[in-house]
Amino acid sequence: MKNYVFGVDVGGTTVKLGLFDIDGNLLDKWEIPTRTNDGGKNILPDIAASIESKMNEKNIAKESLAGVGVGVPGPVDGSGVVHKAVNLGWNQFDLKKELGSILNGIHIEAGNDANVAALGELWKGSGQGYKNIVAVTLGTGIGGGIIIDGNILSGVTGAGGEIGHIHVEDNETEACGCGNHGCLEQYGSATGITRLAKRLLETSDKESVLRTGEISAKAVFDAVKAGDELAVEVAKQFGEYLGKGLGIIASIVNPEIFVIGGGVSKAGEVLFDYIRPVFEETVFHGSKDAVFALASLGNDAGIYGAAKMVLD
Numbered sequence: 001m002k003n004y005v006f007g008v009d010v011g012g013t014t015v016k017l018g019l020f021d022i023d024g025n026l027l028d029k030w031e032i033p034t035r036t037n038d039g040g041k042n043i044l045p046d047i048a049a050s051i052e053s054k055m056n057e058k059n060i061a062k063e064s065l066a067g068v069g070v071g072v073p074g075p076v077d078g079s080g081v082v083h084k085a086v087n088l089g090w091n092q093f094d095l096k097k098e099l100g101s102i103l104n105g106i107h108i109e110a111g112n113d114a115n116v117a118a119l120g121e122l123w124k125g126s127g128q129g130y131k132n133i134v135a136v137t138l139g140t141g142i143g144g145g146i147i148i149d150g151n152i153l154s155g156v157t158g159a160g161g162e163i164g165h166i167h168v169e170d171n172e173t174e175a176c177g178c179g180n181h182g183c184l185e186q187y188g189s190a191t192g193i194t195r196l197a198k199r200l201l202e203t204s205d206k207e208s209v210l211r212t213g214e215i216s217a218k219a220v221f222d223a224v225k226a227g228d229e230l231a232v233e234v235a236k237q238f239g240e241y242l243g244k245g246l247g248i249i250a251s252i253v254n255p256e257i258f259v260i261g262g263g264v265s266k267a268g269e270v271l272f273d274y275i276r277p278v279f280e281e282t283v284f285h286g287s288k289d290a291v292f293a294l295a296s297l298g299n300d301a302g303i304y305g306a307a308k309m310v311l312d
Helices: 044-059 094-104 113-124 190-203 217-225 229-253 265-268 270-282 298-311
Strands: 004-010 014-021 026-033 065-072 108-112 132-140 142-148 259-261 291-294
Touching: 004 044, 004 108, 004 113, 004 259, 004 298, 014 044, 014 298, 026 108, 044 065, 044 094, 065 094, 065 113, 065 298, 094 132, 108 298, 113 132, 113 142, 113 298, 132 229, 132 265, 132 298, 142 229, 142 298, 190 217, 190 229, 190 265, 190 291, 217 265, 217 270, 265 270, 270 291
Parallel strands: 004 065, 065 108, 132 259, 259 291
Antiparallel strands: 004 014, 014 026, 132 142
16 A cells, blocks of 8 residues: 655755655655765765655655655656756756665656646645646746646656746847846846846936845835836836746647746735736737636645656
8 A cells, every 4th residue: 555655856955855645745844955066976865865764764664655756957858867957967867767776666756846846736736626737936047837637748858848948038138047048037037027127227217216225026026016116117027028928838838827936926916917918918819818826835846746746
């Protein structure tokens, strides 16, 4: 009888781990450091040791474990092969095979972290009750996960759902972290919003609370809520880019719901005041009725989704 499953979310700084029962109840969660030195060779052994330690602590027999799911910050194909994870120091290798070997044959599933987080929101978060979901994480960059008919859309090398790198601006001179120019995350992420604000402050004479103190995405949307005119202009630019970007996605995959998470989402429903109108103006009519919701699992979405991969 399989009673338990582990979900693992590998980040550049920490690895988040969760122990679940097969109904999706989170029984325990904890973190370990991500040791990215030496090409990240210690990461999988550290994960295995942590899981084995928890199994011993909870008296969980190998026979009662459904498996271990792992979300990775990089492309992972449907076979569990990682196609380079720069932040971890990993090149291409078979994660399922390697971690399964370290854990003596325990079943392993692996996927891109944003896709896995989307699956988590579908299962136990704001996407419950839907089968077709686009999850968008507005953080330092923009992460994306697409679920169609309950299944992760990963693509050939696991690079499906890279929403942040949709090209939305031809006249951008600064390079995105990916090396291209004019990517959506240069305008819709936390750092992108900050860039938009700084650019507008340089070219506008308007008074604004943003001229005092540190400029951040939070500061911008706090000022928007206070009625600051310049901040509202920044929010409109943000909404123009993100609304069009999500319209492009919707015209391709026709989702029922967009779930918006990440640090920027803490601004709340005000985000939708700027995204939704542009989305509705630009999207194909068959996708106009897509629901917009804020993510509800927060930083736990990854471990939930990783566990769900195993149960599926």
